Amino acid sequence: MLQRWKHGRRCHGLARRCSLPVLAEYLDACGSLKIDDIENTPLIAVDLELTGLDKEQDQIIAIGWTQIDDGRIRLGSNRYLVINADKSVGSSAAIHELMDHEVAQGEDLEVGLGELFEAARDRLWILHHAGLDIGFIKKACESWAGIIPGFIVLDTLRIEYRLRKRREIPVKQGDLQLGQIREVYGLPGYTAHNALTDALATAELMLAIASRLDSDSPLKLKPHLKFF
Amino acid sequence: MHDISLATEFLHSVPPFNTLEVDDLRKIARKLEAAYYPQGKKIFSSGQESGLAVIRKGAVRLVDDEHKFLDKRSEGELFGHKIWFHGEQRNYIAEAEEDCLVWHLPAADFSLLCERNPLLCEYFSSHLKTRLSAAAQVNRSVTLLRDLLKRKPVMIDRGASIREAARLMSREDVSSVLVMNELKLAGIATDKDLRHRVLAADLDPGEAIERVMTPNPKMLSADTGVDAALLMMMRQNYHHLPVVDERSYPLGLVTAGDILRSQSEHPLRLVRDIHKKSSVEELVQLSRRLPSLFERMVTLGRDVEHIGRMVTHITDAFTVRLIQLAEAKFGPPPIPYAWIVFGSQAREEQTAKTDQDNGMILKRKADPEEAEYFSRFSTFVCDGLDELGYVYCPGEIMALNVKWRVSLAKWKRHFDNWIDKPEPKAVMHSSIFFDMRCVHGQSELVDELLSYATTRAKENRIFRRFMATNVLGHRPPLGFFRRFVQEDDGTQSEGLNLKHRGIVPITDLVRMRALEGGIQEANTFSRIELVAANGTMNEGDANSLRDALILINRIRLAYQAEQVSNGQAPTNFVPPDDLSPLMRRNLKAAFMLVVEAQKALALRYQVH
Numbered sequence: 016m017l018q019r020w021k022h023g024r025r026c027h028g029l030a031r032r033c034s035l036p037v038l039a040e041y042l043d044a045c046g047s048l049k050i051d052d053i054e055n056t057p058l059i060a061v062d063l064e065l066t067g068l069d070k071e072q073d074q075i076i077a078i079g080w081t082q083i084d085d086g087r088i089r090l091g092s093n094r095y096l097v098i099n100a101d102k103s104v105g106s107s108a109a110i111h112e113l114m115d116h117e118v119a120q121g122e123d124l125e126v127g128l129g130e131l132f133e134a135a136r137d138r139l140w141i142l143h144h145a146g147l148d149i150g151f152i153k154k155a156c157e158s159w160a161g162i163i164p165g166f167i168v169l170d171t172l173r174i175e176y177r178l179r180k181r182r183e184i185p186v187k188q189g190d191l192q193l194g195q196i197r198e199v200y201g202l203p204g205y206t207a208h209n210a211l212t213d214a215l216a217t218a219e220l221m222l223a224i225a226s227r228l229d230s231d232s233p234l235k236l237k238p239h240l241k242f243f
Numbered sequence: 244m245h246d247i248s249l250a251t252e253f254l255h256s257v258p259p260f261n262t263l264e265v266d267d268l269r270k271i272a273r274k275l276e277a278a279y280y281p282q283g284k285k286i287f288s289s290g291q292e293s294g295l296a297v298i299r300k301g302a303v304r305l306v307d308d309e310h311k312f313l314d315k316r317s318e319g320e321l322f323g324h325k326i327w328f329h330g331e332q333r334n335y336i337a338e339a340e341e342d343c344l345v346w347h348l349p350a351a352d353f354s355l356l357c358e359r360n361p362l363l364c365e366y367f368s369s370h371l372k373t374r375l376s377a378a379a380q381v382n383r384s385v386t387l388l389r390d391l392l393k394r395k396p397v398m399i400d401r402g403a404s405i406r407e408a409a410r411l412m413s414r415e416d417v418s419s420v421l422v423m424n425e426l427k428l429a430g431i432a433t434d435k436d437l438r439h440r441v442l443a444a445d446l447d448p449g450e451a452i453e454r455v456m457t458p459n460p461k462m463l464s465a466d467t468g469v470d471a472a473l474l475m476m477m478r479q480n481y482h483h484l485p486v487v488d489e490r491s492y493p494l495g496l497v498t499a500g501d502i503l504r505s506q507s508e509h510p511l512r513l514v515r516d517i518h519k520k521s522s523v524e525e526l527v528q529l530s531r532r533l534p535s536l537f538e539r540m541v542t543l544g545r546d547v548e549h550i551g552r553m554v555t556h557i558t559d560a561f562t563v564r565l566i567q568l569a570e571a572k573f574g575p576p577p578i579p580y581a582w583i584v585f586g587s588q589a590r591e592e593q594t595a596k597t598d599q600d601n602g603m604i605l606k607r608k609a610d611p612e613e614a615e616y617f618s619r620f621s622t623f624v625c626d627g628l629d630e631l632g633y634v635y636c637p638g639e640i641m642a643l644n645v646k647w648r649v650s651l652a653k654w655k656r657h658f659d660n661w662i663d664k665p666e667p668k669a670v671m672h673s674s675i676f677f678d679m680r681c682v683h684g685q686s687e688l689v690d691e692l693l694s695y696a697t698t699r700a701k702e703n704r705i706f707r708r709f710m711a712t713n714v715l716g717h718r719p720p721l722g723f724f725r726r727f728v729q730e731d732d733g734t735q736s737e738g739l740n741l742k743h744r745g746i747v748p749i750t751d752l753v754r755m756r757a758l759e760g761g762i763q764e765a766n767t768f769s770r771i772e773l774v775a776a777n778g779t780m781n782e783g784d785a786n787s788l789r790d791a792l793i794l795i796n797r798i799r800l801a802y803q804a805e806q807v808s809n810g811q812a813p814t815n816f817v818p819p820d821d822l823s824p825l826m827r828r829n830l831k832a833a834f835m836l837v838v839e840a841q842k843a844l845a846l847r848y849q850v851h
Contacts, residue, residue, distance in 0.1 A: 087347065091273035093246040201342035202279075203300040205249075212249060215277075219344060222279035 022242045023047060026165045041132040042164055050139065050167075050236055053225040054086040058169070059134055060218035062210045065149045066100060070150045074100040076118050078127050080134060081218050083141075086225075088218045094134065095211035097121035120124050128152075132164075139236070143193045143217045149243050150187050157170040166243040171196070171220050174239050178224070195218060198227040200227070209234030247272045250346070257297060257319050258368040258825070274352040280339035288336050289323060294350040295367075296323040301343025305335040320823055324353075324367045325439045388472055388486045389465040391502065392495035396421050396485065399452060399660040406439055406448040408432060414594055416782060421485055421493050422456045428493050430456030462487045465494050470549045472555060473502045473511055510536050511554045517560040521568065523627045526561060530631040533557065534807045537595045541804035547796040548768045551592040558588055558597070558633065559682045565627040566683045569620045576620070577608040577613040581684040586641060589680040589765045590750065594796075595803040595813035599625065599633040600640045600675065602647035604654055604688040614645075621648055640675065641797075651688050658696045674713060677754055678765045690718060693763045701761045710758070711848035714751040715841055719834035720744045741802075741817035745795035745830075748837050751787060752844060756780050767792060788840055791833035 026046035033039040050056055061080045067073035075098050082092035097173050100122040131152075142148050145168045153163045179186050189195060193216055194204065200223035205212045250272035254260045260268060265643050274576060277299070280286055286303065287293045296303075302317040303738070313335055315329045322337050348356070355369040398421045432452055440455040441448060462485050463472050476484065476499045483498040513532060520526050536557075540550050561669040562851070566582055585600040587593045609617060616716050621642035628633050635643075642648050649657075663671035677696065681689035700706055750767050757770040760779035764770050768789060775785035802821065803813035822830070 087276035087278045090247060090250050090277060090346070093249075095246050199420040200279075201301055202344060211246065215249065219277060219279060222277075223281075223342070226279050226281045226284070 018242055019240075022165055022167070029164060033160060035129075036077055037129050037133050038156070038160050038162075039165060041136045044137045045165055048061055048137065048139065048167060050240070051211055053083075053222070056236060057138045057142055058083040058175065058221070059138040060088075060214045060221065061131070061135070062142070062213035062217060063150065063151060064208070065147075068147065073151075074098075075124060075127075076100045076106060076121070076133055076154060077210040079212070079214040080131065081211070081215050082134065082138065083218055083222070086088045088215065088222070092134070093211060094130065095209075096127045097128065098124050098127050100124075110197070113198065124155055128155060128159055139240075140166050140168040141167055141217055142170055143213070143220070143223045144172045145241060145243070149237060153243070157165050163204045168241045168243060169221060169236065169239055170241050171217055173241065174224055177239075178228075191218065193220065197223075200224070202207075210241065250275060253299065253319075254297070257321070259363055263360075271348065271352075271356060272644065275346045276349065277344060277346050280343050280345060282339050284339045284343050284682055286337040286339060286345065289326070289334050292350050293323040295321060295348040296337070297321055297346040298349070299344040299346050301345075302340040303337050303343060303345070304340040305634075307333065307335060310336075317823065320825060323347075338557070344721050354591075365427040385551075386499055387465065388463055388469060389494070390591055391469065391497055391726070392465070392486060393501075394495065396493045396495050398423050398493065401451065401453040401456075403452050404449050405437070405446070405452050405455060408452040409448070410610050419483065419496065420452075422452055422498075423493075426461070426490075426492055428462065428487065428491060429453065430458040431460040431485065432456040437448070460485060462491065462493075463497070464489070468549070471500050472497070473499060474552060476502075492708050510540060510557060513557055514560045517557070517564050522562065523565070523630060525629070526564060527630055530561065533632070534595065534813075538804040538807045541800045542794070547800060549791050550800060551587075551590075551594070551796075552766075554593040554595075555588055555591040558593055559584075561631055561633075562601070562624070562628065563683050565624045568627070569623045572623065573616060573620050577616055578609055578683045579688075580604060580617070581681045581686060581688040582624075582642065583679055583689055584682055586675050586678055588682075589678040591680075591766045592746075592750070594800055595807055597633060599628045600636050601625070601628075601642050602640065603642045603649075604692060605648070605650045606685065606688060608650045608653070617648055618645070638672075651692060654692050655695055658692075658699060662696075662699045662703050662706045665706045667709065670706070670709040671716075674710065674751065674754065677758065678750075680765050690763075696763055697758060697763050698840075700758045702817055706787070707758060708848045708850060709842055710755055712850045714748070714755050715845055715850060717743060717751060719748055719749040719837045738762070738816050738818050740816050741795055741799040745834070745837075746792070746799070748841065749792045749795070752786065752837070752840055755844065784840060784843070787836040791836045794829050794833045798822070798830060 023046040026042045030039045030042035033042060043061075059080055059082050061078070063075050064077035064079075065073050066076055077095065077097050079093075079095045081094070083087055097117055097120070100118050119146065140149075149166055149168065153168075156162065156164055175196050176186060176191060193213065197216060197220055198204070200220065202216070202219050202223060205216050247269050251265060251268040254268050254272055255265075260271065262363075263271070275297075280301075286296070297616050298316055298318050298319055298320050302315060303322060304315050305313045305322060305328075307313055313333075316322050325332055326335065326551060328335075357367060374850075382675065395416045397417045397419075399411055401422045401424050403411075408420055408422075412418070418429055421428055422430040422432055430453070432455060436455050436457065446455065461481060464476070465486050465488055467486075472484075476482070481499075482494050485493045486495050486497050487493050509816050513529065513536060516529055517526065520529060537550075537554060540553060562582065562584070570576065581604045583589075583602050583604060585602070586598065587597060603617065603621060605617070625635065625641050625643040635641065640647055658673075658676070661669050661676075677700070679689065679693055679696075700710075716833070753767050753770050753774070756774045756779055757764070761775045762770055762773045762777075762779075764773055771780075771789050771792075774780040775782050780788075798817065799815060802817050806813045
């Protein structure tokens with residue numbers, strides 16, 4: 016509760032200092048976000064494609080997201096943006112299948128971030144293994160807006176891990192990969208490593224996890240929030 | 244990647260959405276809302292607000308308000324709209340039978356979609372007969388020649404001089420010009436005509452272009468499907484054809500190349516390749532491409548009539564090529580002959596699994612030396628076909644068999660025997676010979692034999708009565724469904740032979756009616772059209788039979804394509820568990836139409 020309050024105060028403070036309207040509005044909304052159960056909280060599931068795992072060296076080359084309202088993913092809100100990076104995608108192309116020339120034709124990172132934060136206004140974030148992607152977004156914001164914004168996140172990996180711990184289910188390496196968990200919940204197999212597909216996959220997984228937590232009352236989100 | 248392509252790709256496999264253009268699919272996909280329901284969870288009660296739901300993953304059971312089982316739907320199937328259960332439209336509750344991911348199309352968007360698309364509206368209107376007809380129709384959305392036309396045709400009046408025509412062609416940079424008589428197409432003149440008929444013939448370029456054009460060229464309507472157009476062009480060996488509107492006014496020119504380019508990989512490329520090969524081994528190599536080609540045609544949603552014609556056209560090409568190789572190997576034939584095919588190849592209705600049924604008509608009786616030639620000749624061709632995968636006919640109806648390699652006079656006596664002294668077994672065996680087509684050689688021989696046989700059969704009512712009895716011997720398996728629908732969970736494991744229980748009853752019945760009408764065409768769809776046109780069958784019954792044939796065949800083809808893609812040998816046998824409830828409903832309706840047509844036939848011939 017205290018963490019929530021502190022985080023809100025930080026967001027409002029950042030909003031006042033921020034000169035970019037789209038980010039300021041996001042931060043303002045983030046500071047006073049109403050969080051209820053999954054059916055009554057607007058959400059946005061996000062995934063990034065990266066040239067590598069090191070946020071000091073590597074770059075964002077694609078952003079995908081989709082929004083959830085009233086417990087349903089609105090496919091019309093799907094968005095996929097290729098970002099032009101100045102660095103070669105190198106061997107990471109084997110994972111995300113984006114080639115240098117496609118990346119070169121992409122949007123500027125600033126444009127992508129602008130759209131992302133507009134779409135994320137008034138919404139909780141959903142990410143799978145949030146730490147990595149949030150790290151990259153923070154880094155990008157620093158050079159874009161000169162500030163590091165706050166995020167309130169549902170991390171599907173972390174939630175599933177805690178659920179399994181609580182039920183005393185042993186967790187092995189690889190068990191908590193997005194595709195592996197989805198299989199347990201009977202979700203379709205997707206070709207992984209496209210930012211939009213993974214964002215959708217994460218959104219579906221969040222709905223599946225929420226439906227299982229308690230069949231009578233929908234998932235209370237608060238205990239599962241992570242503040243960045 | 245497009246923002247919505249993940250959804251459109253899936254929707255594209257879901258009937259009736261598979262009939263829509265990608266742009267329309269995208270519009271629908273953007274309205275979709277994905278929701279997750281764990282096993283046992285209620286999704287909704289059907290009604291005004293339920294909209295339409297697509298099962299993306301998992302299974303849904305539909306139950307009535309007393310929780311009695313009505314139906315089960317699985318991945319790629321729909322619910323939420325009005326559904327008829329056992330002939331009765333009722334409300335239902337949908338609940339997750341397994342964990343499922345469901346895409347909802349909100350009620351408002353669903354009704355808007357129906358308003359804008361009458362074909363979809365009809366599809367969802369639920370009454371079986373309408374649904375059947377809508378289901379038969381929806382897949383017929385094909386690319387038309389109209390869609391391929393790029394530029395307006397270059398036209399010139401027939402009174403213009405050759406010089407003027409040549410200048411016009413240079414200016415427009417075209418190799419052919421359409422010659423017009425007022426608003427009607429009078430002819431076509433090409434570069435080649437200018438070369439051969441003007442320059443080489445020393446003709447005065449001041450003469451009228453009319454003198455050197457090819458008059459009355461073959462034309463195609465702009466509403467011809469590209470598959471049909473290409474098939475026609477390849478058969479007749481035309482390279483480019485004028486495309487005209489309903490008043491025969493030219494809209495443009497289309498070349499076989501334009502059409503081939505419009506389709507990423509076309510079965511008729513295979514036909515072209517077949518003609519280039521000069522050994523059985525090379526042909527065997529080519530024939531390996533057949534299964535995947537067939538699978539592609541089915542998954543691309545080509546309509547069943549065209550798939551039948553394409554597959555047969557390929558078989559014909561292999562046959563003709565083998566015959567040409569035989570002629571090259573054994574020398575020219577001592578007697579004119581016709582190579583004829585029977586059954587599904589004659590009807591142009593072949594699918595993935597097929598054996599060979601063929602014979603030869605010789606212009607006259609062969610002497611022993613000539614007989615030896617045809618023996619070696621036919622053995623080469625039939626063996627070749629077998630190697631290519633068209634296995635030997637189990638009933639030995641093959642040119643290989645000396646009985647089916649005889650003179651025209653002898654063929655007529657075969658038919659006399661069947662028709663004059665009908666006995667059940669002979670009639671049953673003879674019916675395959677009434678589906679006959681020439682693939683190579685002297686087609687006049689075949690025309691004469693066919694006209695002889697159909698006239699004799701038409702005149703002889705006793706023979707036709709025997710045939711009618713034979714037709715009624717293959718009944719559609721409606722009992723199968725009665726058993727099936729009584730099952731609560733559909734776990735019946737008995738199978739269904741779609742060919743013998745579905746296709747054969749229809750082709751038999753239609754052949755029968757075609758004989759009554761004295762029609763010599765072999766293709767079942769053409770026969771249906773012709774018997775309706777000459778009044779032998781009323782139009783409503785004809786349409787019903789056609790729809791039934793399309794539907795049963797579509798299910799059979801889809802199943803065979805799946806077997807092929809799994810690397811299995813295609814069969815005509817479909818396990819009931821693999822039929823979706825929608826397929827089951829459609830099949831049942833199709834079989835009921837066949838039963839009605841059979842009843843009418845039984846009544847007319849007083850047989851049971």
